[in-house]
Amino acid sequence: MAEVLTPMRRQILEFIVACQRERNFPPTIREIGDHVGLRSPATVANHIEVLKNAGYIEKNPQQPRTLTVRMEMETPTPIVSLRRVPFVGDVAAGTGVLADETDHEVLDLPEQFAGRDDSFALRVRGDSMIDAGILPGDIVIVRRQPDAQVGEIVVAGIPGDEATVKRYFPQGATVVLKPENAALEPLEFPASEVVVYGRVISVLRTY
Amino acid sequence: MAEVLTPMRRQILEFIVACQRERNFPPTIREIGDHVGLRSPATVANHIEVLKNAGYIEKNPQQPRTLTVRMEMETPTPIVSLRRVPFVGDVAAGTGVLADETDHEVLDLPEQFAGRDDSFALRVRGDSMIDAGILPGDIVIVRRQPDAQVGEIVVAGIPGDEATVKRYFPQGATVVLKPENAALEPLEFPASEVVVYGRVISVLRTY
DNA sequence: CTAGGCTACGAACAACTGTTCGGTAGGAGG
């Protein structure tokens, strides 16, 4: 058994990853030959065959530009799937909550915290939820949904045209929004005047 | 002038980026046709021509699989620099805190939460810090440091060979570890018997 | 010296790909 990763083979591998990084698509066999100084496509194809059998690269037969290096050699992107969460800093004046991410700050979070569905981030103002461990200045991640279960923590729009974080208790035609603060009283509104923007799925805080 | 980004064109763009992400090489015109339901390569080529003139994609003429989406539409690699934080689930028995990340779970977090220096993650047990908004089950990110300022929240090892999260108050030869729970009393130990593992720099919670 | 294994070359071929050209269907607007 001969050496597998000869200097030539190594050069070919590096050229493939370079193409991927700089041009976003793999090279053809002849492009590889031109770059490493091999005049015959057969020679390059032979080296690629060896690299493929050794498990270094993958290839779709008979299709041009389908070379991919396995195991990437240097992980450019982490394994976790990040999700881009729009940061809605100011929720005053009702309209803001549905704003798109283009003109706002964004937060990149792993799925574990950002959720799998459509969600947004919100900085909490006020101390109405301190007994639930949500302090002023904390960032809550909110999963966008038009309704919620009894007792869940939601972000809701209320008649005073502000959005608040409260526990959600629907009671027939009215909705009770209960703060988690012994010093504050629950709020009660007609169900038609309360808009549930979503449910709080995670809380983030930095000191 | 007609609409540029019709639903069909948008679908084609999304398919190209999907191919890039999942297979690492762009599709051919006929592959695009098969995917979006266009039977003629000419039709697909026409759409691609429009997208190219509009500046959405780049293309090498007469070469297969050389489509690249300009401006990437969705940043494949986020701008933020992720940090890999080792997750030390069980801190009992003193030894565990300095464990390396290889045999433990890890957490990928943006620098904003993970800090710039050496840090680790820890799941909080007990309710000794609920008045500071740190609930049982919360994950705290701890920056490894051997000392702390007065009043900071630290993770410390104490004689009962357990690690706890408390506020740090050094007082001469003794150290007072103060819980944030009205029902609990501060703990006091000789300074020599308290090991500060690090300072809590962020708190994460999922519901 | 000789045989065998690599490596490389060059030519030829079939498959695939991008491209071009003609033709059809449907809607918008005069």
Added chain:
DNA sequence: CCTCCTACCGAACAGTTGTTCGTAGCCTAG
């Protein structure tokens, strides 16, 4: 009504690409 425009199909064509085959040089083991 007709015309223009757009989107689409189908076929054909030329260029490119991966592949195969035969051959040659070089090195090492026997």
